Amino acid sequence: MLRLALLAALAFVPSAADAADPPNVVLIIADDLGDGDLGCRGHPHIRTPNIDRLATQGVRFTNAVLTISSCSPSRSSLLTGKYPHETDAEQLHWPLPASNETFSERLKAKGYFTAAVGKWHLGNAVKDRFDLVVEAGQGGFVLPTGPDGQPMKMTAGANPSGCEDWVPVLKNRPQDKPFFLWLAALDPHRAYEDDTIPNPHTAADAVVPPFLPDVYGTRSDLAAYMDEVTRLDGYVGEVLAELDRQGVAENTLVIFMSDNGRPFPRCKTTLYDSGVKTPLIARLPGVTPAGTTSERLVSSVDVSATILDLCDAGPLKKGRGESFLPLLNDPAGPAIREYAFSEKNWHDYDASQRSVRTTDYKYIHNLAPELPNTPPADAVRSPTFVAMRHLRESLTPEQAAIFTPGPAEELYDLSADPHELNNLAADPAHAAALNELRGALAQWRTDTADPSPPLRSPDEFDREEGTPLPARQRPRSNKATMFPN
CATH class of the missing domain: 3.30.1120.10 (Arylsulfatase, C-terminal domain)
Structure with a gap:
């Protein structure tokens, strides 16, 4: 009933799109972005005008928690609505096995055009759960259909941000279907380079948390990280502008989040909030009250449940999530969960x-x-x-x-x-x-049948220098590395 009420609300929103059309969904995933590292999250110097504007138009969740602070397991959990240890892809670089059901295949079966564009890091077994996968850094992919009936070639060569093909896919999507886009950045993942943006942040712009030493090395490192966040923000702005240009923004749920915390000591890979809190923002015009915040606890396993609820695509058979669709309409409404794990x-x-x-x-x-x-x-x-x-x-x-x-x-x-x-x-x-x-x-x-004792694997790198150690067997180690650390 709530889903119908929310969709009914869309009917009163002026739009070039037919209000009876199924809602579109764009999920934007940053790579290694800390929860507090946006202007709309209170950072005084970082430049994120587009993400900040998205927050002013929707709901910002202040207690959104990831199931893990590690790149590929976080994505596997997000796609399946399960906890990492339930996916058989709980360690970094392990591909998601085909035995897992994904929410993208649910949408695909519902008639959605589904595309994953940018960082993939999920292995080959589930690529068929999308109509199109354009993997960052691979280049030369061909979109099956374009607005003129001709295939369109994606950008080839280096994709430093991982976002370069986002707008081309959005522009050349099939026009006769609703769409779901999984837009995954490489920013702001290390390594950092000079001249990422025209007007770089400086060491003075950095905000140093108390668990890091406030010295120039830390500040300059944070400034370089901030540059990549700003570069990502520019691509987010391009996507939002293209949705407006196509006249579909009013019928599109846009979710912005990160896969884990910033890549600094005591952040990424930890279970502290600096590792597992994610800057979750959701905008659905006519439904989300503009510029609001929700303090209700939500988990990344809830994202799939929410999208499937909105799109009337049925719940995942083994999904652990709770739909936070009610909170999009009433951010201060009843809590959907008591605990986040x-x-x-x-x-x-x-x-x-x-x-x-x-x-x-x-x-x-x-x-x-x-x-x-x-x-x-x-x-x-x-x-x-x-x-x-x-x-x-x-x-x-x-x-x-x-x-x-x-x-x-x-x-x-x-x-x-x-x-x-x-x-x-x-x-x-x-x-x-x-x-x-x-x-x-x-x-x-x-x-959740969490293994006891838990699955353990030997170190791959020296803990002081970060240099590779002699190769040692990891359990189920046939799972190949798809991206360098």
Whole structure:
């Protein structure tokens, strides 16, 4: 009933598109973008005018949580609506097996034109779940149909942003079908280069979180990262402009999010909010109240459920998500979930952690407490990590924690301690919250058949230098690397 009510609301919105047409969906996925690194999220210096404008036209979710802070497992989870360990693609670079049902195939069966454009990182077995896959860096793909009946060749050669083919596919999509576009950037993934944008950010523009040292190496590294965020923003603007040009924006749900946190120490691959919170924005004209925020807890497994709900394509058979379609219309409406669960598995280094989050608290269970919280190898090779190695003796305990084994349990009061620096697991005053979340996590692990003991794999890189180690067998290691770290 709610879906029909929302679609009915669209009928009163002036549009060049027939209001009776099924809604289109554009899902834009940034690569390694931190939740706070947008103007609309409060960053005072980063330049993201297009994403900020999208937020002023829709709903920004302030408590959107990913199931994992690792590139390919996060995408596999997003596409299947399942938790990473349920997909058999829970470790970095493992392709998604064909046995998984995807929400794109549901839309395809419903009559949607479906295309994935940009970063892929999901393997070959599920490429047939889209009508078209244009993979960043591959070039030379041919779109089956164009507006003039002729095939159109995509851009060839290097695609530094991963976004170069977004608008060409949107322009040359079949005109007789509703469409779903999975638009995945390479920005702002490392490595960073000079001259990414005409007017680069400076070290003075950086906002350094307290878990990183405020030194020039960190600031210049953050500035280079910010440049790629701004480059991504430009491509988002092009997509929004093309939707307007075609007269279909009023009938198109646009969702913007990231696959994991920024590629810096204590961010990407961690279960802290700096790793697993995503800057989720949704715009559906005539439905989403413009410029609103929702504090309701949502998970990345809910994205597929929401899209399928809107498009009346039926739920995924084994999907774990809850549709947040009601929150698009009423951002302050009833909560759709009480807990959001996340996991950490192998990503360049052996690791195993699980977490559960409410709007108020985060509980992390470290299943391998003998290991340090080493960031991904590309971050280990970064100027920030190099600076931290040199400054190791003068770092704060919270900064130095990336070099030493961590506690088995962590509990954080998120409203009082948004950077999660004060572990309350041993504080009797928070024992009730600890016990509640400990129990919720244990039940989730049982319900989702989370392996116990968890799947472990050996390190691939040195934890201090980020240099490759001699090859060692990973479980199910026939799964080939599709992108360099």
